[in-house]
Amino acid sequence: MVVARAEGVWVEDVEGHRYLDMLAGYSALNFGHRHPELVAAAHRQLDRLTLTSRAFRNDRLAGFAEGLAELTGLDMTLPMNTGAEAVESGIKVARKWAYDVKGVAPGEATIVVAADNFHGRTTTIVGFSTDPVAREGFGPFTPGFRVVPYNDLAALEAAVDDTTAAVLIEPVQGEAGVIIPDDGYLAGVRELTRRTGTLFVADEIQSGLGRTGTTLAVDHESVLPDVLLLGKALGGGIVPVSAVVARRDVLGVLRPGEHGSTFGGDPLAAAVGPAVVDLLRTGEFQRRAAELGRVLDAGLAALVGRGVVAYRCRGLWAGVDVEPALGTGREVCERLMGEGLLVKDTHGSTIRLAPPLTITEDELEWALSVLAGVLG
Numbered sequence: 274m275v276v277a278r279a280e281g282v283w284v285e286d287v288e289g290h291r292y293l294d295m296l297a298g299y300s301a302l303n304f305g306h307r308h309p310e311l312v313a314a315a316h317r318q319l320d321r322l323t324l325t326s327r328a329f330r331n332d333r334l335a336g337f338a339e340g341l342a343e344l345t346g347l348d349m350t351l352p353m354n355t356g357a358e359a360v361e362s363g364i365k366v367a368r369k370w371a372y373d374v375k376g377v378a379p380g381e382a383t384i385v386v387a388a389d390n391f392h393g394r395t396t397t398i399v400g401f402s403t404d405p406v407a408r409e410g411f412g413p414f415t416p417g418f419r420v421v422p423y424n425d426l427a428a429l430e431a432a433v434d435d436t437t438a439a440v441l442i443e444p445v446q447g448e449a450g451v452i453i454p455d456d457g458y459l460a461g462v463r464e465l466t467r468r469t470g471t472l473f474v475a476d477e478i479q480s481g482l483g484r485t486g487t488t489l490a491v492d493h494e495s496v497l498p499d500v501l502l503l504g505k506a507l508g509g510g511i512v513p514v515s516a517v518v519a520r521r522d523v524l525g526v527l528r529p530g531e532h533g534s535t536f537g538g539d540p541l542a543a544a545v546g547p548a549v550v551d552l553l554r555t556g557e558f559q560r561r562a563a564e565l566g567r568v569l570d571a572g573l574a575a576l577v578g579r580g581v582v583a584y585r586c587r588g589l590w591a592g593v594d595v596e597p598a599l600g601t602g603r604e605v606c607e608r609l610m611g612e613g614l615l616v617k618d619t620h621g622s623t624i625r626l627a628p629p630l631t632i633t634e635d636e637l638e639w640a641l642s643v644l645a646g647v648l649g
């Protein structure tokens with residue numbers, strides 16, 4: 274299937290077949306394909322100014338940073354491009370903070386991460402992945418990371434010590450199969466990191482910006498991390514835009530010349546990013562994700578025992594373990610594609626559903642009926 278055009282939740286291939294997009298660019302298309310307000314913001318900027326490099330300021334960047342501060346409650350932004358760059362930048366910030374503020378001995382800083390994480394594809398990041406497919410063949414890796422089981426506060430407590438700069442986790446593990454931690458885990462991570470003088474770095478690159486029915490997935494436990502990593506939907510499905518958002522006393526450890534990016538925060542990105550923030554400001558998308566998430570949840574519950582072994586759902590985001598006898602996740606996805614539904618496998622027989630938040634209830638019901646037909 275080769276995609277030629279798309280609008281809203283629908284994509285069309287080169288042969289004119291239409292598909293409902295239930296992957297939404299791994300949540301980069303939370304607002305659907307070519308959302309009119311985002312495309313208009315991009316067009317306006319294309320006609321004025323697209324790139325300055327960060328050697329010079331541009332007149333869009335301050336508004337972008339202000340918008341993110343208002344949205345997140347954290348007052349400083351470092352704009353980057355891809356998610357992996359935001360994670361890499363977050364790691365650099367955490368290490369610098371550990372040396373400059375926490376007083377960790379030079380070269381000794383550690384970062385605690387969770388098993389089954391997915392934070393991107395750079396050599397440092399895959400070095401602390403526990404997925405052999407992501408990791409094997411790419412070493413040697415960057416030292417300084419400790420891996421503990423996800424959703425296990427006791428293991429986290431045992432791994433954090435005086436060298437620990439940060440705990441880096443996904444509030445919901447997307448690529449692992451939409452793994453939702455127990456209630457209290459995120460609050461527990463917040464309490465532990467605060468008590469031990471460690472940064473809480475939340476990778477909200479896939480879980481953030483409306484997907485789970487709240488602006489951020491950490492909002493489900495009313496927790497504010499020290500550092501938020503945003504990406505994907507921040508670029509509105511138009512340009513790669515990511516950001517490290519943090520308190521000034523944390524992000525401020527970076528001094529001029531110590532970090533940079535030719536494209537990060539360029540005028541085009543800094544025009545689309547605030548347009549995304551404007552969409553989220555109304556709360557409409559978060560509400561839709563929460564309400565339609567209940568429809569998705571109920572629809573999946575009805576399929577348990579009918580091709581579905583188990584599922585996890587938060588907002589408009591679900592990981593579905595299909596009956597292994599029905600084939601691999603990949604094979605199930607190909608059958609769904611044949612019926613006009615685009616979804617993506619994660620591991621084994623698990624598929625993930627993450628439609629644009631603009632999907633209507635009728636479209637969602639149709640997707641569920643296709644799923645029932647293929648799995649039943």
Ligand SMILES: Cc1ncc(COP(=O)(O)O)c(C=O)c1O
Pocket residue numbers: 299355356357358360391392393394443447448476477478479480504505
């Ligand atoms: C939680 C998380 N972090 C980071 C990334 C990496 O983002 P990118 O592909 O833009 O580098 C992803 C991508 O799937 C992700 O899901």
